[in-house]
Amino acid sequence: MSEKTKPELELLIRSRGSGPGSSGSFVTKRYVANQVALTVRPRRIPEDSYEVQAQSRKDRKLFYVIRQLDADKYLFLNEEEYFLWQKMDGLHTLRDVATAYFIKFGSFDFRVIHRFLARARDQKLIVIPQTDLLRPTLSDEPASLKTRALSRLRAIDLRLSNVDQRLGLLYQRLRFLFGRPAYVAYGLLLALGALALYGQSDRHASTEVLWTHQALLLPLFILLHGLAIVVHELSHALACKHFGREVKAFGFTFMNRLLPSVYADVTDMWMSTRRARMAVSFAGPLSGLLIGSASAGVAWLLPPGTASSFFWLFSLSILALSLGSLYPCLFIESDGYHILSDWLRLPALREHSRKFLQGRLRAVVQRRKTKPMTSDERAFLLYGLASIASLTAIGASLVVLAACPMLP
Amino acid sequence: MKLSPRPLRKDQTKECVATLRRVSLFAAWSPAEIEEFAAHVRLLPCPAQEVVLWEGDAGDVLYIIAEGSVVVSRRLKGDIETVICRLHAGDFFGELDVIDDQSASANVQTETACVFYTIDRDTLYRELETNPRLYSKFLIALLKEVAKRLRTTNQRLIDAILWGIDATSLDTG
Numbered sequence: 384m385s386e387k388t389k390p391e392l393e394l395l396i397r398s399r400g401s402g403p404g405s406s407g408s409f410v411t412k413r414y415v416a417n418q419v420a421l422t423v424r425p426r427r428i429p430e431d432s433y434e435v436q437a438q439s440r441k442d443r444k445l446f447y448v449i450r451q452l453d454a455d456k457y458l459f460l461n462e463e464e465y466f467l468w469q470k471m472d473g474l475h476t477l478r479d480v481a482t483a484y485f486i487k488f489g490s491f492d493f494r495v496i497h498r499f500l501a502r503a504r505d506q507k508l509i510v511i512p513q514t515d516l517l518r519p520t521l522s523d524e525p526a527s528l529k530t531r532a533l534s535r536l537r538a539i540d541l542r543l544s545n546v547d548q549r550l551g552l553l554y555q556r557l558r559f560l561f562g563r564p565a566y567v568a569y570g571l572l573l574a575l576g577a578l579a580l581y582g583q584s585d586r587h588a589s590t591e592v593l594w595t596h597q598a599l600l601l602p603l604f605i606l607l608h609g610l611a612i613v614v615h616e617l618s619h620a621l622a623c624k625h626f627g628r629e630v631k632a633f634g635f636t637f638m639n640r641l642l643p644s645v646y647a648d649v650t651d652m653w654m655s656t657r658r659a660r661m662a663v664s665f666a667g668p669l670s671g672l673l674i675g676s677a678s679a680g681v682a683w684l685l686p687p688g689t690a691s692s693f694f695w696l697f698s699l700s701i702l703a704l705s706l707g708s709l710y711p712c713l714f715i716e717s718d719g720y721h722i723l724s725d726w727l728r729l730p731a732l733r734e735h736s737r738k739f740l741q742g743r744l745r746a747v748v749q750r751r752k753t754k755p756m757t758s759d760e761r762a763f764l765l766y767g768l769a770s771i772a773s774l775t776a777i778g779a780s781l782v783v784l785a786a787c788p789m790l791p
Numbered sequence: 792m793k794l795s796p797r798p799l800r801k802d803q804t805k806e807c808v809a810t811l812r813r814v815s816l817f818a819a820w821s822p823a824e825i826e827e828f829a830a831h832v833r834l835l836p837c838p839a840q841e842v843v844l845w846e847g848d849a850g851d852v853l854y855i856i857a858e859g860s861v862v863v864s865r866r867l868k869g870d871i872e873t874v875i876c877r878l879h880a881g882d883f884f885g886e887l888d889v890i891d892d893q894s895a896s897a898n899v900q901t902e903t904a905c906v907f908y909t910i911d912r913d914t915l916y917r918e919l920e921t922n923p924r925l926y927s928k929f930l931i932a933l934l935k936e937v938a939k940r941l942r943t944t945n946q947r948l949i950d951a952i953l954w955g956i957d958a959t960s961l962d963t964g
Contacts, residue, residue, distance in 0.1 A: 392954050393874040395864040395900075408840045409900060411862065411874055 425480075425500060425511045426473030433508060436654045440728045448653045449508060456506040457653060459730060463488060464499045471509055546633045547624075554624035561625045569673060576676020576698075579683040586695060600693055604700075611674055611701055612645050615667040615708075620647040622666035626659040628652050657725050664721040671705030712769035713777075727762055736770070739763040796833035796909045804829055807908055810857045813881045815936055819928045831914050835907040843907070844899040850888020851912040856880050859905030864898045872898060876943070886933060889915060 397409045427433075428451065436448045447460045449468070460468060466487060470480045477496060484495075503509035543549060559565060620630045632648035652660045678698035685691040711719035714733060724732040739760055746753045756764065799807055807829045811817050817825055835854075837843060843854065846866060860879045864872035875897055878884060888895050889912045919926040 392951070394867070395862060395872040395874050395898075397870040397872065409862075 423511050424473050424476050425471040425503075425509050427468065427471055428508055428510070434654065438653075438657070438730075440730075446730065450651070450654060451506055451508050454507050456508070457650060458503060458506045458508055460499075463495065467496060467499050468503070468509075471503075543633050546620075547630050550620050550624050550630050550633065554621050557621060558625075560621070569669065572673055572676050572680075576672070576679045576702075579676070579679035579698075580702075582683055583679070583695060600689075604693070604697065607697060608700070608704075611671060611704075614670050614674065615705075616645050616647040618666040618670040619649050619663055622663040623647070623649040623652055626652070626655050626663065628655050628659075657728065661722050661725045664718045664725070665709075668705045668709045668718050671701050671708070675699075675702035675705060710773070712766060712773050714770045714774065723766075729759060729762060732763070732766055735759075736763040736767040740767040796835040796907075799829070799832060799834050803834060807832055807834075807857070810881070810908065811855065814855055814883055816855075816883060816886070816929060816932045818932060820925065824922075824925055828918060831918055832908045832910050835909050837901050837905045837907060839901050839904050842898060842900045843905075844885065844895045844897070846895055846898050848895045850885060850893060850895040852885050852909050853883060853889050853912070853915060854885045854899075855883045855908040857906040857908055859901060859903045861899050861905060862902050864900070865896075866898065875947075877902070886936065890933070 392414045393411055394414070395409050395411050432452055434450050434452065436450075437445050438448060440446055445462055445465075447462075447465045447468075449458045449460065451457070463484070466484065467480060470483055475483075481493065481496060500509065500511070504511070616633065620633055623630050628649070628651040630647060630649055631651060632646070635643070635645055649663055652663050675698045678694045678701065682691045682694035682698060685694065708717050709719040709722070711717065711723035713720075714737070716733065720733065724730060729735065740763070743753065743764070745751075804826075808822070808826050811825050811829060811832075812822070817828070820828070832855075837859075839859075843861065844850070856878055858880055860877055861884070862877055863875045863884065865875060866872045884899055885895070887893075892912075919929055
């Protein structure tokens with residue numbers, strides 16, 4: 384079929400801001416299908432624009448983390464996908480890549496390439512010049528007023544400038560916090576805290592203390608929690624500097640459906656070792672445990688009264704939050720989840736677990752036979768069931784607590 | 792910009808009649824019938840790159856293109872639309888909306904500066920109902936036009952599928 388007789392797709396692209404109720408300019412463009420799938424030559428971004436780190440999984444298979452330096456985006460690839468990545472040098476067509484894949488791995492499904500390309504292009508790690516004319520014109524749905532307002536709120540991101548440099552300097556000053564003597568001191572403080580908790584185990588924790596002194600203690604309570612959160616994130620950041628990686632951001636934003644949060648972006652730890660990542664994940668909750676232990680100790684040492692009660696309440700609160708952040712099985716990416724995921728060498732444990740549980744449930748409903756589980760799948764199952772059980776327990780507790788005043 | 796049709800001046804009626812005689816909807820009408828009908832038609836000039844109809848607008852006006860050309864499109868995603876067809880002088884649009892009392896099914900925008908003759912649904916039906924013979928001639932012409940557009944749509948469907956086959960290289964021919 385000649386170019387002239389090939390079917391064309393004609394699109395009308397309206398200028399931004401023109402929609403129902405307003406007029407605006409537009410252009411029309413024609414596109415001839417040009418055997419996009421097989422004759423294009425996808426191209427990796429230049430080598431100085433990314434870095435690669437190999438990581439090992441529990442089953443000794445490798446996976447690769449590719450970091451796009453400009454946009455700070457990451458791509459996790461298995462061995463097959465990494466092979467595709469290496470072949471996409473802008474010189475070989477997709478047909479060539481598919482042939483090479485078949486020779487290397489002995490089987491092939493073209494959807495593998497499509498899925499990989501979609502992910503890689505999304506993370507701006509691969510470009511396909513021939514088709515990228517069309518792609519930028521396909522924009523997102525115009526958002527509603529509510530969605531736009533929420534997006535603007537979520538986009539609030541108050542970051543420190545030159546954060547990595549500043550944290551580097553801070554780390555140099557606080558380097559002693561990462562030495563053996565410091566670790567011994569942490570152990571002692573935690574032991575003291577445990578002792579203080581045991582010593583006051585018959586003590587009630589009441590929030591009434593916050594309402595004394597014209598309720599001035601309440602804002603102080605909240606402020607101390609805020610400071611504890613900053614220390615938590617700072618601990619992650621300093622630990623990241625301790626292992627020689629970059630802290631990409633530190634600031635305040637609205638994350639996870641409007642929750643105000645302080646955050647430290649330590650995703651660069653993906654370029655480091657598993658143990659280092661686990662240590663960085665643990666650093667945050669550890670700071671909370673230490674603060675809680677110190678507070679429990681102070682409450683124990685002070686004579687009975689408002690101050691002692693205040694520190695006792697604060698210590699219980701901080702310890703509960705820190706232990707909560709270490710708990711891994713709630714289907715959220717807490718510090719504990721990251722530690723578990725790294726310990727098991729199962730990245731994206733949460734997503735895999737969800738997909739696995741959905742698949743199994745479907746199989747049960749449809750009464751299909753399933754293959755015996757692999758060790759990874761057992762981990763997915765256990766994690767998923769533990770998360771479901773935990774969330775159910777939390778939900779039930781909240782219901783009971785809410786119903787308490789109504790009970791006789 | 793809100794567009795407002797206006798009544799024809801006396802000197803514009805002759806030109807309107809000449810245009811309507813070229814339109815397939817009125818091909819079977821006599822000159823006198825067209826002249827009588829033209830008395831109820833209104834004139835609507837429109838600059839280029841102007842949206843005449845938005846998809847979803849209340850559709851109760853028949854537009855006849857006297858001059859210029861328009862692009863008819865349907866929204867795909869965001870600001871991107873697929874072009875359904877182009878219409879030129881002597882063509883018309885809005886006939887489906889006039890028939891079935893539904894909202895406009897596509898966007899229509901002027902590609903060049905245009906002049907339209909318009910008639911609203913109520914006026915159209917009032918004139919046609921007074922003359923059943925004229926009514927049947929109008930409906931037959933409308934039916935032929937709808938059949939023609941359906942054939943065009945079928946061909947476009949085939950073209951779209953061929954485009955997809957070509958783009959994904961499923962075609963080994």
